[in-house]
Amino acid sequence: MTRFDAATPEDRRKLFAEAITAHRERASPFVTFEAHADAGTDTAEAEDSADEEPTQAPPWVQFADGTLNLDCTDEELDALKSLLSEFPAFKIDDLPRPEEAEGVNVRVSALADPNRVSQCVEQIFREVFDQPEEFRVWVAEV
DSSP states (O other), rough: OOEEOOHOOOOOOHHHHHHHHHHHHHHHHHHEEEEEETSOOOOHHHHHTTTTTOSSSOOEEEEEEEEEEEEEEEHHHHHHHHTTOOOTEEEEEEOOTTTTTTEEEEEEOOOOOOHHHHHHHHHIIISSSOOOOOOEEEEEEE
């Protein structure tokens, strides 16, 4: 892998697929995709808050052993369930709700080729995490 970020839908899907392939080839424990911390804010807003600590961690999705892993709110979980109806090969396997954390951790079986997984990950960021069309995503760990 030579690229670690992308900011258009087509480039992000390609990045996701390449990172999943690299993860599998390297037999790494997982690959993590993370939205840029300023995603969803406009430039003026981002400049005004540049010196402030982020109030919330950016959305992320991990992939490992045919499973997607993400944290979400109950509202985002509803959006995820709706989205997965478009991806019949993807099923929610587990919904742990840690007592010390808000929201829910979701594990989704994703036994599909890297291109199909990348399509689903793209839609998770856009529809579940409500990211704008041109948001930047990073491969945070492979």
